[in-house]
Amino acid sequence: MSHIALYRAWRPQTFRDMVGQQHIIQTLQNAIREQRVSHAYLFNGPRGTGKTTTAKVFAKAVNCEQGPAVEPCNECEACRGITIGSIMDVIEIDAASNRGIDEIRDIRDKVRYAPTDVRYKVYIIDEVHMLTAEAFNALLKTLEEPPGHVIFILATTEPHKLPATIISRCQRFDFRQVSFEEQTKRLKEICEEEGIEAAEDALFYIARLSEGGMRDAISLLEQVSAFSAGRITLESAVDVTGGMAADQFYELAEAINNRNAAVMMPLVEGLMQAGKSADKCLENLIYYFRDLLVLKLASSEGVVTERIVDHERFRDMADAYSSDRLFSMIDTLNKYQVELKHASQPQTMLEVALMKLCTMQEESADGRSTVVASSSGSAPEVQKLMQQVEALERKLEQALKNGVPAGTSDSAGAGAAPKSAVRGPFGGTGKMRPKVKLEPYLSAVNSGDTNHARMNWGEVLQRVKEEKVTLHAWLKDGELAAVVDGNLLLAFKNDIHRETTEKPAHREIIERIAGDVLGKSLQLVTVMLKDWQSAIDGSVKTTGEPLELVPEDTEQPKVAREPEWVEEAVKMFGQDLVVIEDKS
Template sequence: MTHIALYRTWRSQAFRELVGQKPIVQTLQNSLREQRFTHAYLFSGPRGTGKTSAAKILAKAVNCVHGPAEEPCNECEACIRISQGSVMDVVEIDAASNRGVEEIRDIRDKVKYAPTEVRYKVYIIDEVHMLTTEAFNALLKTLEEPPAHVIFILATTEPHKLPATIISRCQRFDFRRVSMEEQVGRLAYVCREENIAIEEEALHYIARLSEGGMRDALSLLDQASSFAVGTIAASDVVAMTGGLASDQFEKLVGSMKEQDIGAALELIDQFMQEGKSADKCMENLIHYFRDLLMIRLVPDSSVLTERVFDVARLDQVASRFGTDQLIAIIEVLNQYQSEMKYSVQPQTILEVAVMKACGAIASGGGSRPAEAPPASRSAGEPEPEALSQLTRRIQQLEEQLAKLMQGGVPAAGAQQPARSPVAPRSSNAAVRKASVRLDDFTSAVESHHTRALLGKWTQILAMVKERKITVHAWLVDGEPVAIHGDTVLVAFKSAMHRDTTEKPANKQLIEQVISEALGETLKLATVMQKEWKEAREGASEPAREEMTLQAEDSEPDKEPWVDEAIKLFGEDLVSIKDE
C-alpha cells in the first residue's frame, strides 16, 4: 500500500484529538450541545495548529446523522463522506488560487439553494486573506445574512489583512501554538501507534524545531523515520535538518569565552564542510545564547525546562557568562543575522559575527565576576557593573565633546548657553544647512541636468538597492530636486532618513551610484522638504517695482497725489525725487 504522510494519516478527526486548543474545543462543543452555533466563523492562527481540521470537524458535527452533536461519530455516511471530501454541500475553497470576485459571486449565487445531501451547507474558505478587495465586497452581504442552512468558516494565518467589516461579521477563534509538552505527548503517541522507535531527546528536538506547529512536527518525524536506521536518535534529527548538536555549540561557545578566535573560526569552517548552512547556524546560535540568558535570569522557569532537554548541562555553560555579556552577544548576532539575508557570502558574515561577539565578551558588558561576592564590598563602594557602565559613559561623552569641538563649537568659556554634549544632531544639521546655498539650486530646477537626473532616479534607486538594500530603504524617502555644478540636491520628508543617508559610508555609496548613472562625478547634498519649499516660494516672489509720480507746475510738498501715495503705501515705501 502506498505510504501516506503522517500529518495526513494522523489528522484530527474529532474535537478530542485537536492538540493544544482546549478553550476553542470547549466553546465549540458547548455551542453544539446547546444548538447555538453561528452562521460564520473565523479561525486564525499560525500554520499547522489545526484550523482547517477544526473546520472539517465542525462541518461533520453539524451534519452528523446523530447530531448536531459535540463530537462527530465518524461512522455514519455523512461523516465518512465529509472526511473523504465527496459531499457536494461541504465545499472547501483555497482562496490563494480562487481569489477573484467571480469565484465569490458564484458562491453568492449558490448559497440560496438548499443542501441536497446533508443538513447544512458549509463553505470552508482557507487562506481567506488572499481574496481581493472586490471579492471581499462581494462576500460581505452574504456573510452577514446567509440563509439558515448555510455556515461559513474562514481560516487564515494573517487576520490583520482582513477588512474589519469581514471580521465583525464572524465569531473569531484564535488558535495558539502548541506547547512543547503537548507536542511531545502527541508525537510519542503517534510513534507507538506506528511502531517507530525514537529517543526522548529526539522528540524534544523535533518539537522545538516545529515552533508550535503540530503539522510541521509530524512532517519532521516522518522524515526522520525515513532517514534513521533503527531507533531515531537526536543526532539523526540534527544531521537531517542541518542543525548543530548541543555539544558542538558548547565547543564553539567555549572558544568564544576563552577568546580563542582561531579555534572558533575552525569550528565554523568544520560546520560548513559538514554541509551546515550559515543562516541555520546563526539562528541556532541565537537560540542557544537566549537559553543561556533565560537560565541566568529565570533558572526554574517552566517555559525554559520544556524547551531545553538537559537544563543542568546548559546551566554549567551559563555560569561562565554574565547577564550583560549574554545580552550584548545576542544583540551582535541578531544584527548580523539581518545582514546575512542580503549577503552573497553568509559564511563570512557568520565568522564576523562570532568575532564581534568575542569582542563583546572581552569588553565584559558589566558582567558579575564570580570571585567578587557582594559581601566583599563596603557599603559605599559602587558595584563593578555600575562602575564599568559609568566609565564607558564618560568615555562616550568625552569622544562626543571632542567631535563637537572639531566642528567649531565654542569652548566652555565662551558666552554661549550650556548645551548637552550628547545631542550634536542640531549642530550637524546647522553645519550641513550652511554648506548648501539653496538659491543656487532653485535657479537650476528646470535645467537639462536636473531633467536627466529625474529621468534616471528610478534606475539610481534600483542600483542602490542591488548594492545595499538598507541604504535604499532610507534613500527612497528622498526626492531629487536639482543639480547645481557637481552637486545633486535631494529633499527628504523625514529627518531620520536624511541623517542616516548623510552617514559617510551610505553617502559614499549613493554618490558612486549617481556618478555611474549620470556619467560624471557628482556629490550628494540633502535638505528637508520644508526648507526646500520655503526656498522655492522665496525665489518665486515678484521683484519690487518702483512707482514714479511726475508733477507739473506745482511744488512737491503741495501735490495732493503725493500725500495720497504716502497714505496708501506709507512713508517707508514712497520716495520723492526732484527732476
C-alpha cells in the same frame, strides 16, 4: 509509510482527537448542543495548529446523520463522504489561488440553492486574508444576508489583514500554539501505534523545532523516522533537521568566550562541510545563548530550557558570561540573522557574525567601552595601537574641557591632523567647512528673492521627494533662512541632517531642483539653526563653528524683530504662507 500517509492516519477525525484547542472545541460543541450554530466563523492562529481540521470536523458534526452531534460518528455516509471529500455541499477553497472577485461571485450565486446531500452547505475558505479588496466586498454581501442553510468558516494566519466589516460578522476563535508537553505526548502515541522506537530527548527536540505546530511536528517525526530506519535518536534528529549538537554549541561558545577567532573558524567550516545551513546555525546559536541567559537570570524550576542536555556543563558556560555580554551577543546575532536572509554568501556572513562576537566591546568599570583583543591578536603592535588610541582620547577629552572646538588644532606640530583631513561627525574624514559670513544673509531675510523662495520651497521639497525620498527626509529638517547673491542658506536643527544634505551627490540634486523651481542658479550654504537664531537675536555664540559677523557698532543695517502679531501669524499659518508687505 510516507508523511502524507502518516499525517492522514493521525489527522483528527473527531473533536476528541484535537490537541491543544480544548477551549475552542468546548465552545463549538456547546453551540451544536444548544442549536445555536452561527452562520460565519473566523478561525485564526499559527500554521499547523488545526484550523482547517477543526473546520472539517465541525462540518461533519453539524451534518452527521445521528445529529447534529457534539461528536461526529464517522460511520454514516455523510461523515465518511466529508472525510474523503465526496460531499459536494462541503466546499474547501484555497484563497491563495482563488482570490479574485469571480470566485467569490460564484459562491454568492450558489449559496441560494439548498444542499443536496446534507443539512448545511459549509464553505471553508483557507488563507482568507489573500482575497482581493473586491472579493472581500463581494463576500461581505453574502455574510450580511446569508441563507439559513449555509455556514462559512474562514481560516487565516493573519487576521489583521481582514477588513473590520468581515471580522465583525463572524464569531472569532483564536487557535494557540500547541504546548510542548501536548506535542510530546502526541508524538509518543504516534510512535507507539506505528511501532517506531524513539528516544525521549529526540521527541523533545522534534517538538521544540515545530514551534507549536502539531502538523510540523508530525512531518519532522516522519522525516527523522525515514532517516533512522525505525529507531530515532537525538543525533539522527539533529542531523536530519540541520541543527547543531550540544558539543558543537559548547565548542563555539567556548571559543567566543575566549575571543579566539582562530579556533572558531575551523569549527564553522566543519559545520558547513557537514551540511549545516548558516541560517539554521545562527538561529540555534540565538536559542543557545538565550538559554544561557535564562539559566543565569531565572534559574528557578519550570523555566523552559529544553536545549540543556548536560546541566552541569551548561551551568559552567553560563557562569563564564556576564549578563550584559549575553544581551549584546543575542542582539548582534539577531541583526545578522536578518541580513543573512538576503546574503549571497551565507557562510561568510555567519563567520563575520561570530568574529563580531569575539571582538565586541565591553563596558569597563568606569563606564567606557573598551575593545578586548582576542588571544590570537595580542601582538605588541596591537597593544601599542590601543595605547595610542587611549592617549588620543584623553587629549580630545582634555581639549573639549578647555573649550577648544572639536575638529580643530591650535598648532601644526607633529601629530596634528591637517585641516583637510579633520574627523567628520560620522567618524570619517572630510574637509573642514569654510567660515560662513552671516551678515549678508541677515540683511536679506525679507528680501524679494527670499520671499519668492519661501513661497516655492514646498514645490522644491516635493520634487526632491519624487527624485530621492531619503534625501527629502533629511532636507525637510532644514529651514530656508535667506537667498542672496545666488546662495541659498538653509538652517538645520540636527548636525547629522546637515552633514548628509551636504554630500556632493545630494547637493547636486538640491541645487538643480531649486534652480529649476526658482528660476535662477543657486548654490547651497548650510548653518546650524541655533547659530542662525543667535545671529538674528544679535548675540552670537560660536559653540558649533566659527561665524564671522559684523559688530553691532558698525554702520551695517540691523535686522529688527518683527511685531508680535506677525510672529503669531507665522506660528498659526507657517512662514511659507505669511507675506509681509510695506505699503507705507
